[in-house]
Amino acid sequence: MDGRKISTILALTVAVVMLASGIAVLAGIFLPPAAPQPLRLTLGIVFLLMGVYRLLMVRLQAKQAERSDE
Numbered sequence: 001m002d003g004r005k006i007s008t009i010l011a012l013t014v015a016v017v018m019l020a021s022g023i024a025v026l027a028g029i030f031l032p033p034a035a036p037q038p039l040r041l042t043l044g045i046v047f048l049l050m051g052v053y054r055l056l057m058v059r060l061q062a063k064q065a066e067r068s069d070e
Helices: 004-029 035-070
Strands: none
Touching: 004 035
């Protein structure tokens, strides 16, 4: 495997973990029940947005690499 493929797989893994973490925080799985609702909501949304951002960046980088290979 070349470095670009490994980097893409790692970036996709991080994105999926961030999305799953966001969902888990919003569902109340990761934070204790005593955690305030605004904190849970804020962290969950931030994790979800980070996951979406990572997915978009991976996709854009893959398209850019494909164009540069042509």
